[in-house]
Amino acid sequence: PIKSYCALDGFYEMYDTIGSGGFAKVKLGVHCLTGEKVAIKIMDKKQLGDDLPRIRLEIEAMKSLSHQNVCKLFQVIETDAKIFMILEYCPDGELFDYIVERDRLTEDEARHFFRQIVAAVAYIHHKGFAHRDLKPENLLLDDDQQLKLIDFGLCAKPKGGMNSHLETCCGSPAYAAPELISGKCYLGSEADIWSMGVLLYALLCGYLPFDDDNIAVLYRKIQSGMYEKPEWLSESSMEMLDQLLQVDPKRRITVAQLLHHPWVTKDCNPSYNVQWESIYQTKELDDECVTEMAVSIGKSRKAMHAILSDWSYDYNTATYLLLWKRKQLSKSVRLMRDQQSIP
Numbered sequence: 001p002i003k004s005y006c007a008l009d010g011f012y013e014m015y016d017t018i019g020s021g022g023f024a025k026v027k028l029g030v031h032c033l034t035g036e037k038v039a040i041k042i043m044d045k046k047q048l049g050d051d052l053p054r055i056r057l058e059i060e061a062m063k064s065l066s067h068q069n070v071c072k073l074f075q076v077i078e079t080d081a082k083i084f085m086i087l088e089y090c091p092d093g094e095l096f097d098y099i100v101e102r103d104r105l106t107e108d109e110a111r112h113f114f115r116q117i118v119a120a121v122a123y124i125h126h127k128g129f130a131h132r133d134l135k136p137e138n139l140l141l142d143d144d145q146q147l148k149l150i151d152f153g154l155c156a157k158p159k160g161g162m163n164s165h166l167e168t169c170c171g172s173p174a175y176a177a178p179e180l181i182s183g184k185c186y187l188g189s190e191a192d193i194w195s196m197g198v199l200l201y202a203l204l205c206g207y208l209p210f211d212d213d214n215i216a217v218l219y220r221k222i223q224s225g226m227y228e229k230p231e232w233l234s235e236s237s238m239e240m241l242d243q244l245l246q247v248d249p250k251r252r253i254t255v256a257q258l259l260h261h262p263w264v265t266k267d268c269n270p271s272y273n274v275q276w277e278s279i280y281q282t283k284e285l286d287d288e289c290v291t292e293m294a295v296s297i298g299k300s301r302k303a304m305h306a307i308l309s310d311w312s313y314d315y316n317t318a319t320y321l322l323l324w325k326r327k328q329l330s331k332s333v334r335l336m337r338d339q340q341s342i343p
């Protein structure tokens with residue numbers, strides 16, 4: 001491990017930089033008590049400047065999100081100069097690179113991924129958030145082909161709930177909905193649906209439905225809603241794309257309709273339809289994990305349970321969540337015991 005920041009000493013081992021996201025550096029880390037890999041997003045408060053409120057918003061959003069297709073936040077560490085976000089590590093990188101390596105995906109493979117994207121978006125909408133920057137670069141792969149949605153820096157939690165309008169024009173132009181780029185008021189949920197249409201097109205075709213180096217030409221193409229349909233697309237895929245890429249947001253399919261759409265649920269046994277509910281019922285804590293932590297830290301189970309129930313996103317929260325994640329993967333629910341000094 002490299003010399004880490006003193007704020008992490010003893011809690012995380014720090015390894016090299018694995019990527020960068022805008023004004024953040026992302027390093028590989030290891031959580032000492034569990035030995036689990038994590039991604040550590042490091043931001044310098046001075047460099048953030050007036051972007052600092054966006055980070056606070058991203059952190060608060062991620063604290064309230066706990067879903068199998070949303071990148072999990074484990075801990076937040078703040079010093080005078082830095083903010084560290086300890087995040088779920090996704091070893092197989094961006095969906096973007098996965099598509100590029102294969103040119104394009106088969107319809108079945110695209111469906112496998114799109115189902116997870118619908119699940120993640122249905123879940124965050126249910127929690128009152130619109131993502132507003134859905135694109136393959138913000139969908140990461142963990143080590144069993146599970147997608148994890150990242151980067152909630154642009155997400156919005158409209159004051160009046162998901163049926164109230166937003167104004168800010170944001171996100172990546174090629175994925176932006178017509179109503180968003182024409183400066184009209186728009187619904188975050190409807191704009192996310194459009195972006196999912198652009199995403200599905202990228203999965204099925206390997207390139208973008210609306211593209212141009214000149215931003216004004218790009219905007220006209222988006223507002224026309226006209227896009228090329230290559231001959232390898234099936235009838236059902238074209239129909240699915242048409243329902244997502246509707247220029248009029250009121251004619252666009254909704255997330256609720258998507259969850260039961262035949263293209264999305266094809267070959268799905270009825271029990272396994274789109275898992276938009278979270279498999280993590282974060283209400284009650286897992287006894288086995290609480291007990292293991294209590295023993296390891298030398299506290300009573302009751303005291304440990306009380307500490308964890310605060311969800312303060314400190315090292316205890318991270319340890320619990322990582323232990324729980326190990327349990328989901330039926331790995332051992334054991335912590336590193338500090339080396340018993342040989343008497």
Ligand SMILES: CN(C)C[C@H]1CC[C@H](N2C(=O)NCc3cnc4ccc(-c5cc(Cl)c(O)c(Cl)c5)cc4c32)CC1
Nearest residue numbers: 018019020021026039071087088089090137150151152
């Ligand atoms: C739009 N792109 C440029 C953004 C890049 C950012 C770095 C990513 N990344 C790697 O570069 N190597 C591997 C890797 C592994 N696990 C990760 C886990 C979480 C995050 C993460 C999560 C959130 Cl919520 C967030 O806001 C940010 Cl910035 C990063 C990044 C990881 C990662 C790839 C996408």
